[in-house]
Amino acid sequence: MDERSTTVFMILLFCVASVAPAAANTLDVCASCHVNATCDDKRDNSGKVCNCKYGFVGNGRTFCQDKDECQIGATKICGQHTKCHNTFGSYYCTCLSGYVASNNMAVFIPNDGTHCQDIDECSVEGICGEGGQCRNQDGSFDCSCQLGYRVRNGTEPFHPHKDEALCQGQIACSYNLFRLVSSVLLKLFLMTSPNSAVDCGQPTLQEDTVLLSATGTAFGSVATFECADGFVRRSGSSNSLCGADGLWRGLSVICEAKCGPIPFLAHSEVLWRNRSAVIHRCVNGYHSWRGSNVSVCSSSGVWQTATLKCIEIKPPINRLLVSNENCLQWSAEKYEEETETYKVIYSGSRDYERSFSDKRKQFLRSKTDWLEVCLNLLPATNYSIAITALSAGFTAAITINTSLTAPAVPDVHYREYDTPVPILTLHRSPSTLDPISFYQVFVLPIEGMMLFECSSPTNGEPSGKSSSSQGHVAAQMSSSHVGKEFHFTVGDGHFYGGFFNAPLEKGRNYYVILRAVSHWKKDSKSSCVLWAKVTGTSYIVKISSLSAAVSLGLVALAVLLGCTYTGFFKKK
Template identity: 65%
Template sequence: MWHNRSVVIYRCVDGYHSWRGSYVSVCGSSGEWLGATLRCIEIKPPVNHLSVLNEKCLHWRAEKYEEDEEVYKVTYVGSRDYERSFHDRGKRRLSSKADQLELCLNLLPVTNYSISITALSSRCTATISTNTSLTAPVVYYREFETPVPTLRLRRSPNTLDTISVYQVFVLPVEGVVMFDCSSPVSSGISIKIKSSTEYITAQIDVGHVRTDMNFTVGDGLYYGGFFNAPLENGRNYYIILRAVSQWKSTLKSSCVLWAKVKGTSYVLRVSSLCAAASIGLVALVLLGGYCFTWYGRWC
């Protein structure tokens, strides 16, 4: 009280904060109070119901008290159990007036992530953890014009080097040829061929490819414990390139029909001069009698 006036100052209780209106009520010389218009609302985290969908997209609800645009800063850090030296870090910013928000990130497979979102107006942060699963590898290669199938294998960025291999299959064409790209593998990522005529001619750890490496079918060398035997003259073959990634009990693979050899002629080149193929085939069925017709056309 002072100078014949009385003043009351209002404050929101703990857990609430003032939002609009006057926090002062004055009783003047007339003896009437001018009422305070203060409104108290519950304090809520600016980022609520944070979740990760499809192992890459963040969803959250924005708790805002005004219609103003909010700026969010998103940071993520990833690590891998089987690769101690691996770290994946990234930052994103998003400005929006919306109440329901979504932001998709480029998260890598088989990685443990910690993701934080900060609302810059309040500097409050919400954090969530997520684990991404194994995905089918991509086959990267470059092909050359040679008398026998030759290509240059290439590593892709951020590949799963330590848990991935390339496998080269030779399938002699005898009627109908069945090849299951999703066939399970044993320890060391090797495969058992159902038919004695089919065989793996090479298995190459992706980590050993470095930037790139050349590989020719039938060069008489050993690759991953498999003998790259020369092709027999006068026989027809399919050459299949398979990429396999395996972590614990989960396996993912993708295949490309790389080449078709008729007799001693390399008659079909599946790729263009530079190709990146990822074909998740459950079963690749090759009709040998039909495929080896005029000009080596596709089945």
């Protein structure tokens, strides 16, 4: 072999060595995908690969964890002037105070171009109060006083919602002096009244309300309430009066959300809410399937209800059962009209046949909701069956003990014999899967009309050396001792399985029947076949007949020779 041939040979060996292990270690990739992953085709179509679903990160097989999109920063994921909120498998964005989403929604995802833009607070008339002048800023605003007014309780510029400053003119100052004098006179009156010792304490808040003002906590004081931000007054009084009994009374205002009660979604609960948005999630035992999980109060005062649908969590393989001891049936709980691939693996064993093993598997692809696959299970066998939905990565298992069936009729060739010790032949496949326990040979004398019941109880008691005139069991042989071809001599005087193979009586005719018996636990099944007929011509009769035939032959020969001799001499 030259150097070039040697090089080519070594390259071929290297290729075979590198490819063989790969073929031997083929992995069912889809069955190993994580529950939060999908099984996809590789870009080069060389196989399958597990990829974590949108909103999750990981290797696709051993783990897929929630991806915190907000960790890279709200500015990068949501845009300027935003706050990012992470959820399981997703996220959403809100605008900072002083900004509003360009689509006027309280929460959004910026993949449609939505961004936060400055709110022009100065477009609201009177936001700075009387005598105030508004100046809009990026994300906020401030106020200053017009000519003829001066700032009180602060300096310019001021923020009316954060500071106590406000603009007052000369008339306003006189009015404030009037209020101060009136307040002093009212207090003096209350102090001299019989109920001057009554103190109602701090006014009690009602749901969804805030305290606007209170003249005090003594008898006759009045507290005024208003609905909290995001709520509107529907009915009732917004004033509460401190009574002589020391209790606040009269407040009956009812405040409702601007859009009314929050929307209700079946099988869901509220995860988070504010005055204009609600985030829903499915309750335990249900999981989300399609749709948005956010309800938003629109500018028109109507809830834009979330489209989230919560469906009951069920295993991908449900109501698994075996029909007619052969066909596997189950309900496919799928949430999409897609094709699922199922792998069925089943293994069978027998208590009475330790060497027996039946291991098989098959695959099934289907879109239907109710499936059936027949497995051709063998009788009298203990089976363990496992079925896996590959894309869902879910496995269900079931066990079944198939019942005993009648064994196949033994393969023999019927013949008639005129010898008292005929040799009969049984053909049997060594790899048969029939659960045959043993064979029995019955010898029945032929007497008039006969009836043999094959399904009669198996006689397991060995017999003595005497044979019954009604017939007897001549032999019992375990199936493990019967090979591909088995020869049996009727009437040889030996014991087989404890049964005596008695010699046949001379001059009688017999039928020989072979019975195959399957025995498992407390059940027995059998099949029978007529194996042979033995005629009973006696040995003396046979010898006499043979002697007579020989004698007749000799006489005929002598006559023939005499005639021939006489004719010869006459010619001479």
